[in-house]
Amino acid sequence: MDILNTLFPRIADPINVLKKDKIESMYQITSSRTQLMSYTQPPPLAEKLTDDLVTQKTAQSTVTCVYQTHIGGYWRNVTVLWCKNIMNHSVTISVDSVESDYHNSCKIDLKPWHFWSKKGYKIFDVDGNQVEVYWDLRSAKFSGGPEPCSDFYVALVSEEEVVLLLGDYSKKVYKRTKSKPALVEAVLFYKKEHVFNKKCFSTRARFDQTVSEEHEIVVESSTAGPRDPEMWISIDGIVVIHIRSLQWKFRGNETVMVNKLPVQVLWDVHAWLFCIPGSGHGLFIFKPGAPESDSDKEESSRGGDSDCSSSNSRYYSTLSHSKASEFCLFLYAWKLE
Known part of the structure; x- marks a missing residue:
């Protein structure tokens, strides 16, 4: 249990560890579980809501996706934040700027009363480079999330x-x-989602970034009643993890095949079982790839990224760029009464 406790320190927004001048080292997640968890801490939203319990009226579902794109001669982070609550969507x-900490957004x-903005066009400047944003969301279909x-x-x-x-247009x-x-x-190398529900939490993700197929991920739980608490994690309708006696196995890890x-x-x-509903969240991390062996970790610690070592390089090769971008999904599941 002490080992598992080290896997889940307090969670920080992984975006804080991203370095614009060295894209190749921004988010190299290894299968070392301690290193994987060191990228995470409770986001500002979770910290803010710790004192005030989350309810259906205050819940704000969010999906944050961070991409690496090539703009103005540099690889840059582009963050897309979808946000929905009872009042706004x-x-x-x-x-990101490579010249300062300023983020152009x-x-x-x-929302329906902003109908005119469901299709539009805007221009903004990024380090002297013009970036255009086009969107058409008039017919967009949603599956419950933002x-x-x-x-x-x-x-x-x-x-x-x-x-x-x-999108698909x-x-x-x-x-x-x-x-x-x-x-x-x-x-896409990072996705974080906050989901609010009573027993069932769902999201979608592409574990293989070379294909367009998305997988449906569903987490279900039974933490009340005469039976011992249980939890199920399903991918594409198939239960891949079933945890019985959840009160003793509230932290853990497994590798499944998809x-x-x-x-x-x-x-x-832990928060589902031992905290007041709405005061804390469950955390689920999905990372494609098998855990590295000790020999793999030792080899990776020696380096091996000579083709991306220069921080002055304006353009990395496709190969080195893809190596630096290991996708990871963080699902924050908030239980509500």
Whole structure:
């Protein structure tokens, strides 16, 4: 149990560890569980709501996706934040600057009374480079969360290239923007989602970033009643992890197979069992790839990233760029009464 306790220190926003001048070292998650967890701490939202219990009225579902894109000669972080509560529904797109800590951003409101902004176009400047944002969310379909699942697009255009494309309306994007696809596609390497519900929490993720297929992830629990607490984690409708006697196994990790791809799953649901509902969250981490052996860890600690070692390089190779971008999903599950 002491070992498991070291896996789940307090959780910090992983974005704080991203370094713009060395993209290759920004988010190299290894299978060392202690190192994996060192990237995380409770986000500001969770810290803020610790004293005030979260309710249906105050719950704010969010999905944060961080991409690596090539804009103005540099690899940059582009953060897409989908946010929904009882009053507002919006998406905010932020692009990192390599010259300062300033983040250039564009916010789009999706509420019905902002109908005119469900299709639009904006321009903003990033280190002297013009970036255009196009969106069409008029027919967007949602599956309960703040992020749409189909019939929409949000696109970033720089130097007549679509450097980031979200949604399934790609043909409409290229026709409207009169731009070409980027030489190297944007890479999603980090996703964080806050979900609020009573017993069931769901999200979607692509474990293999080279294919478009998304997997449906569902976490269900039974923590009340005469029986011992239980928890189920399903992927694409198949239960891959079933935990009985959850009060003794509220922290743990397993590696499961999803379409022949190993996926590491880590969980900590201490707050579900021993805290007041709405005062804390369960945490689930999904990282594609098998755990590294001790020899792999020793080899990786020696270096081996000579092709990306220079912080002055304006453009990394596709190979080195993809090596630096290991996708990871963080699911924060908040139980409500």
